[in-house]
Amino acid sequence: xxxxxxxxxxxxxxxxxxxxxxxxxxxxxLRDDHPDERINEMAxxxxxxxxxxxxxxxxxxxxxxxxxxxxxGGIIPRFSEVGDAFPASREFHxxxxxxxxxxxxxTDMLNQLGDSWEKHGSGxxxxxxxxxxxxxxxxxxxxxxxxxxxxxxxxxxxxxxxxCVRTAMSCVGSARCEQSCANEHGIQRWLVxxxxxxxxxxxxxxxxxxxxxGCPNDCVNAIExxxxxxxxTWRDDMKVDQEExxxxxxxxxxxxxxxxxxxxxxxxxxxLKDDDTLEVDNHNCVRCMHCLNVMNKALSPxxxxxxxxxxxxxxxxxxxDLMGTVIVPFMKMESEEDYExxxxxxxxxxDFFAENALEHERTGEMIERIGLVNFLEGVGIEVDPHMVNNxxxxxxxxxxxxxxxxxxxxxxxxxxxxx
Amino acid sequence: xxxxxxxxxxxxxxxxxFQYMHPVMRKxxxxxxxxxxxxxxxxxxxxxxxxxIWTVKAGTQRILDVYSLRKLTEIGEKYGDGYxxxxxxSNIEYMVSDESKVDPLITALTDAxxxxxxxxxxVAMMSHTQGWLHCDIPGTDASGVVKAMMDELxxxxxxCNMPNRVHMTTSCCQINCGGQGDIAINVQxxxxxxxxxxxxxxxCERPSVVARCPVAAIRPAMVxxxxxxxxxxxxxxxxxxxxxxxxxxxxxDPEHTKLAIWVGGNHSNARSKPTFQKLVASGIPNxxxxxxxxxxxxxxxxxxxxxxxxxxxxxxxxxxxxxWPRFFEVTGLPFTKYHIDNWRGARSSLNAxxxxxx
Numbered sequence: 001x002x003x004x005x006x007x008x009x010x011x012x013x014x015x016x017x018x019x020x021x022x023x024x025x026x027x028x029x030l031r032d033d034h035p036d037e038r039i040n041e042m043a044x045x046x047x048x049x050x051x052x053x054x055x056x057x058x059x060x061x062x063x064x065x066x067x068x069x070x071x072x073g074g075i076i077p078r079f080s081e082v083g084d085a086f087p088a089s090r091e092f093h094x095x096x097x098x099x100x101x102x103x104x105x106x107t108d109m110l111n112q113l114g115d116s117w118e119k120h121g122s123g124x125x126x127x128x129x130x131x132x133x134x135x136x137x138x139x140x141x142x143x144x145x146x147x148x149x150x151x152x153x154x155x156x157x158x159x160x161x162x163x164c165v166r167t168a169m170s171c172v173g174s175a176r177c178e179q180s181c182a183n184e185h186g187i188q189r190w191l192v193x194x195x196x197x198x199x200x201x202x203x204x205x206x207x208x209x210x211x212x213x214g215c216p217n218d219c220v221n222a223i224e225x226x227x228x229x230x231x232x233t234w235r236d237d238m239k240v241d242q243e244e245x246x247x248x249x250x251x252x253x254x255x256x257x258x259x260x261x262x263x264x265x266x267x268x269x270x271x272l273k274d275d276d277t278l279e280v281d282n283h284n285c286v287r288c289m290h291c292l293n294v295m296n297k298a299l300s301p302x303x304x305x306x307x308x309x310x311x312x313x314x315x316x317x318x319x320x321d322l323m324g325t326v327i328v329p330f331m332k333m334e335s336e337e338d339y340e341x342x343x344x345x346x347x348x349x350x351d352f353f354a355e356n357a358l359e360h361e362r363t364g365e366m367i368e369r370i371g372l373v374n375f376l377e378g379v380g381i382e383v384d385p386h387m388v389n390n391x392x393x394x395x396x397x398x399x400x401x402x403x404x405x406x407x408x409x410x411x412x413x414x415x416x417x418x419x
Numbered sequence: 420x421x422x423x424x425x426x427x428x429x430x431x432x433x434x435x436x437f438q439y440m441h442p443v444m445r446k447x448x449x450x451x452x453x454x455x456x457x458x459x460x461x462x463x464x465x466x467x468x469x470x471x472i473w474t475v476k477a478g479t480q481r482i483l484d485v486y487s488l489r490k491l492t493e494i495g496e497k498y499g500d501g502y503x504x505x506x507x508x509s510n511i512e513y514m515v516s517d518e519s520k521v522d523p524l525i526t527a528l529t530d531a532x533x534x535x536x537x538x539x540x541x542v543a544m545m546s547h548t549q550g551w552l553h554c555d556i557p558g559t560d561a562s563g564v565v566k567a568m569m570d571e572l573x574x575x576x577x578x579c580n581m582p583n584r585v586h587m588t589t590s591c592c593q594i595n596c597g598g599q600g601d602i603a604i605n606v607q608x609x610x611x612x613x614x615x616x617x618x619x620x621x622x623c624e625r626p627s628v629v630a631r632c633p634v635a636a637i638r639p640a641m642v643x644x645x646x647x648x649x650x651x652x653x654x655x656x657x658x659x660x661x662x663x664x665x666x667x668x669x670x671x672d673p674e675h676t677k678l679a680i681w682v683g684g685n686h687s688n689a690r691s692k693p694t695f696q697k698l699v700a701s702g703i704p705n706x707x708x709x710x711x712x713x714x715x716x717x718x719x720x721x722x723x724x725x726x727x728x729x730x731x732x733x734x735x736x737x738x739x740x741x742x743w744p745r746f747f748e749v750t751g752l753p754f755t756k757y758h759i760d761n762w763r764g765a766r767s768s769l770n771a772x773x774x775x776x777x
Contacts, residue, residue, distance in 0.1 A: 018570030026484030053551035
């Protein structure tokens with residue numbers, strides 16, 4: 001083996017100390033122990049450049065345009081600005097690969113992906129990036145194509161990068177959670193796989209993310225981070241196993257239950273009775289999940305399950321942080337028609353977004369700019385008081401269509417009452 | 420670039436997770452009854468059928484070299500059932516249907532240098548961004564900050580002694596890909612971009628850059644006879660939004676790119692509605708390789724939260740109860756003019772009442 005170029009890394013060496021697993025030690029294993037010289041060189045070069053960043057406190061990667069045949073996105077191209085000094089990692093692109101819904105893997109499959117990646121890439125991989133992709137970090141433009149070709153043959157596809165529909169995420173879900181109110185993985189795949197064209201060929205004003213959480217604990221952070229957040233919920237009574245309530249009271253004491261369950265209910269919908277049973281005012285329960293989290297043996301979601309849909313969550317750039325807004329307070333997700341209706345809402349939303357958003361504007365920002373009502377009319381969804389924390393405060397509004405709008409409301413209510 | 424072996428992609432999209440799921444989880448999909456937390460890093464889920472699944476959770480370095488990956492898979496094959504999943508904070512979870520496999524799994528993971536924990540009321544592994552390792556606009560490193568902090572917080576990851584779970588994040592620029600957290604450590608630039616006017620015209624799509632600015636501080640200008648952009652530095656909020664589409668507008672600075680700490684981000688609906696994180700500390704030196712100043716502040720906040728919060732209170736619940744003035748008092752952090760929001764909608768964050776704690 002030819003002597004590979006080595007770089008001193010005194011600052012990075014500091015990150016090999018301490019109990020937490022060290023990514024730097026991993027890089028060094030690839031540099032020193034891997035049988036493939038190409039990987040040794042790449043890892044050595046990467047360590048050199050990273051040390052240089054630590055010394056100068058600046059980053060040295062720039063973007064570019066790299067994709068695979070037939071697609072326009074899914075790769076994060078990285079070209080080094082200090083490639084002359086650290087030549088073996090001059091090109092260090094990442095492939096974003098869509099994980100299985102729920103992030104489940106067999107060890108065999110992980111090994112197979114590892115084998116392919118060693119053949120074509122740097123040997124570094126992350127499960128998962130913040131959008132939800134498997135990130136295969138570090139390969140050349142040529143390696144990008146070859147690695148993709150190989151793993152695409154056995155069931156893997158690229159995720160989104162750029163102004164497109166992005167890779168979606170769902171929580172652990174029905175596979176291992178008693179709070180789950182929906183088939184999160186099914187919903188995720190129905191949604192995102194309906195838009196593969198929009199994933200692979202970025203043509204939207206900006207990114208569009210789906211995230212699916214099976215209950216209002218929202219473990220995948222959908223409301224704060226997704227343009228289209230699907231949250232499992234229920235609308236009948238929560239289930240109370242009074243024997244388990246008594247067991248819990250016996251184990252923890254009344255004071256604990258009153259202080260940590262009853263008084264923490266945001267709508268005062270709970271009462272601990274003198275006989276150590278729990279009374280629930282279900283009509284005022286807002287499904288916050290707190291009491292179910294604390295007493296998960298005794299309390300469970302009801303049987304009439306479905307989802308709440310919120311649209312427009314995102315972080316700061318450009319107008320400030322936005323949470324998703326309730327667009328559909330409840331819909332069932334049982335029949336194929338239900339799934340089709342959800343996909344239809346997503347299609348309407350993305351079409352409206354593509355038509356009406358400014359460049360680099362997220363869905364939530366567009367709604368902020370044009371007003372929620374214009375968006376609702378654009379996607380054909382009726383107004384609902386669940387969409388607001390409170391009605392309007394400002395009297396500066398034209399209300400010359402009041403009677404017609406009130407009539408619409410009463411007509412809808414009559415229709416709902418008729419079933 | 421043309422290859423002889425070009426092939427059409429198979430647009431398969433998101434793969435079905437069922438094919439990789441533990442058979443007991445497939446069988447009991449949607450039919451789980453309750454779960455217990457017998458010890459840190461271990462969960463026991465029980466289905467209505469009586470079936471059980473045991474989960475062992477371990478923290479990793481997130482950026483895995485194939486040796487670490489193979490070590491994890493080898494442990495899964497040898498001591499587990501060959502089925503794993505990753506959490507959104509890059510912890511690995513091994514699912515087994517037989518309780519007797521739990522202890523050997525924990526031993527094998529610990530022996531291999533992975534940290535078992537991260538369940539229940541622990542300080543979770545920090546979700547983070549790419550930093551100097553791979554990002555094109557980073558103000559700091561992410562993996563390094565996380566490694567340095569998790570070294571210091573490892574006991575809190577391995578134990579469940581916090582009032583409730585603590586989610587932590589870091590982000591290497593103000594776009595904040597790391598997301599919301601009970602405690603978030605994010606880059607905060609403090610000086611406007613330095614512009615290389617010789618390059619702007621050739622590199623940047625100027626109207627897009629102008630449009631990108633949240634405060635309309637950028638305008639086209641001729642500089643040294645070349646088409647370029649200029650920044651009204653009095654308006655500029657140093658967010659760095661112009662830098663990704665226009666690299667000659669360099670926002671990163673070894674000295675003036677600082678770290679800031681935000682608290683109270685909580686994406687659960689439990690008890691209160693979801694909340695975004697709020698600024699509590701800034702001007703913290705970006706100090707590789709171990710960022711001790713940032714870690715010290717995080718530890719101070721965690722200590723006060725641990726001592727002051729009631730059971731089940733997340734950081735935001737705790738502060739909501741005791742009030743922000745007390746938060747600054749107990750943590751000893753300075754309250755400055757920069758803590759008072761002046762962005763759109765800021766009035767709703769001002770106290771329009773006599774609700775004051777003395």
